Amino acid sequence: xxxxxxxxxxxxxxxxxxxxxxxxxxxxxxxxxxxxxxxxxxxxxxxxxxxxxxxxxxxxxxxxxxxxxxxxxxxxxxxxxxxxxxxxxxxxxxxxxxxxxxxxxxxxxxxxxxxxxxxxxxxxxxxxxxxxxxxxxxxxxxxxxxxxxxxxxxxxxxxxxxxxxxxxxxxxxxxxxxxxxxxxxxxxxxxxxxxxxxxxxxxxxxxxxxxxxxxxxxxxxxxxxxxxxxxxxxxxxxxxxxxxxxxxxxxxxxxxxxxxxxxxxxxxxxxxxxxxxxxxxxxxxxxxxxxxxxxxxxxxxxxxxxxxxxxxxxxxxxxxxxxxxxxxxxxxxxxxxxxxxxxxxxxxxxxxxxxxxxxxxxxxxxxxxxxxxxxxxxxxxxxxxxxxxxxxx
Numbered sequence: 001x002x003x004x005x006x007x008x009x010x011x012x013x014x015x016x017x018x019x020x021x022x023x024x025x026x027x028x029x030x031x032x033x034x035x036x037x038x039x040x041x042x043x044x045x046x047x048x049x050x051x052x053x054x055x056x057x058x059x060x061x062x063x064x065x066x067x068x069x070x071x072x073x074x075x076x077x078x079x080x081x082x083x084x085x086x087x088x089x090x091x092x093x094x095x096x097x098x099x100x101x102x103x104x105x106x107x108x109x110x111x112x113x114x115x116x117x118x119x120x121x122x123x124x125x126x127x128x129x130x131x132x133x134x135x136x137x138x139x140x141x142x143x144x145x146x147x148x149x150x151x152x153x154x155x156x157x158x159x160x161x162x163x164x165x166x167x168x169x170x171x172x173x174x175x176x177x178x179x180x181x182x183x184x185x186x187x188x189x190x191x192x193x194x195x196x197x198x199x200x201x202x203x204x205x206x207x208x209x210x211x212x213x214x215x216x217x218x219x220x221x222x223x224x225x226x227x228x229x230x231x232x233x234x235x236x237x238x239x240x241x242x243x244x245x246x247x248x249x250x251x252x253x254x255x256x257x258x259x260x261x262x263x264x265x266x267x268x269x270x271x272x273x274x275x276x277x278x279x280x281x282x283x284x285x286x287x288x289x290x291x292x293x294x295x296x297x298x299x300x301x302x303x304x305x306x307x308x309x310x311x312x313x314x315x316x317x318x319x320x321x322x323x324x325x326x327x328x329x330x331x332x333x334x335x336x337x338x339x340x341x342x343x344x345x346x347x348x349x350x351x352x353x354x355x356x357x358x359x360x361x362x363x364x365x366x367x368x369x370x371x372x373x374x375x376x377x378x379x380x381x382x383x384x385x386x387x388x389x390x391x392x393x
Contacts, residue, residue, distance in 0.1 A: 005045040005315045006113045006122040008106040009033060013126040016099040018091045023260060023297040024140045027336055029126050031304040031329075032293075036311050038326040039345075044315045046119070053104035053148060060151035061144055061177050066135040070142060071097045084137035100142035103127050107145035107292055108152055114245060114288050115153050121281070121289040121314045125307045128249040128294030130171040131198060139169065139198060146249055146292055147177045150184060153245055159183060162243035162285070164234060165190070166273055167251025167294040168261040170201030170214065174249075180208040185241045187213040187234055189226070191254075191263055192369075195219045203369075203376040213237060215373045218365040219262035223269030223351040225366035226254065230273060232356035232370045237377070238284040246285040248277050251294025252306035260297050266347035268321055270306050274313040289314070300339040304329075309345065321346035 014026035036042050058067050069083045074097035079086020086092040103126050110122035130146055131139030150161050163178075165171035165188040178184035186207075193199045193216060201214040215229050238246070256264040281289035291314055296303040305325075312319045323345045333341035361367050 006119040028303040032307040050106040050109040052101035063135040090137040104145040107149040111149035123291040125293040127292035165249040168254040182209040189215040203372040222264040227353040245288040253295035257298040266349040268349040269351040271309040
């Protein structure tokens with residue numbers, strides 16, 4: 001499906017490191033790139049370097065006082081609680097500005113490639129730091145690279161950009177930065193804020209013109225329920241919005257093994273979602289697709305496999321889920337971690353779901369979540385799904 005694909009990578013992207021004991025361990029992206037390389041996935045894409053985002057680029061979404069404060073922390077490594085650096089979620093460390101700016105620069109490089117037409121799709125698996133706020137670090141995130149990429153494309157003249165976030169946590173920072181901007185449609189599918197950080201992402205959060213969309217799924221939701229909700233909400237909205245570019249965030253912490261959340265997806269279910277978004281990029285955005293990673297804290301069993309499938313899907317050469325993991329990669333896992341590596345690229349699931357059009361079950365918590373979102377964003381009840389969202393003229 002894809003004419004050209006870029007993967008933005010620099011080994012220095014692993015310098016975004018909050019230290020021992022922190023869940024966001026950079027080995028997760030190291031092992032991802034190693035697995036993709038060993039399986040030949042990177043042979044099918046153009047791997048390109050990046051530069052750090054400059055202050056003016058960061059300031060498209062962040063306050064300059066905040067950027068200056070992050071630089072001061074970066075110089076000495078001492079906390080500044082006023083900006084959220086020095087907390088348990090966001091420990092201060094020397095070099096934090098440089099590491100964060102490089103991740104932002106990688107997502108900017110992906111956006112530039114897609115907007116310019118140099119590539120049809122572009123990926124930054126180290127990105128997806130969607131919790132960072134204009135003047136506050138939050139949820140392991142210092143600079144909000146997806147928002148920076150979106151803001152840059154808006155400055156270039158983009159009239160409509162859609163952002164779809166499938167991380168288990170609500171994409172609160174991206175939503176906040178574009179909440180009142182009808183040029184940006186944000187859609188987040190996440191675990192209910194009643195049971196998970198950051199405590200936002202209720203269906204009632206719709207933005208000034210209905211362009212903020214939140215699907216709050218109950219704890220325990222697995223592949224079938226998640227995919228049912230995705231297909232009930234995302235395709236119709238993207239088809240109506242007709243974005244010029246689709247930006248997606250692919251936190252894989254929705255997996256059943258993730259230690260920080262409570263959804264129950266498999267790698268196979270996640271892979272199915274990547275394929276659906278790939279198809280929607282071509283159907284609704286002319287193939288223009290900017291892709292980032294995100295959360296994911298099961299460092300060996302989940303993140304490398306999920307994001308290797310992601311890169312392969314973006315490249316237009318999806319992997320057979322039964323593909324064995326290479327022996328060389330398993331040996332690397334043994335050297336870099338204490339975990340036993342997975343033997344294949346599948347969890348052995350065949351994700352199937354019942355489409356929402358087949359009927360609504362009121363006692364089903366997944367269906368209640370779907371209806372809450374549809375009723376909040378579409379001016380109709382579940383029985384009249386043909387009505388348009390309020391932002392469609």
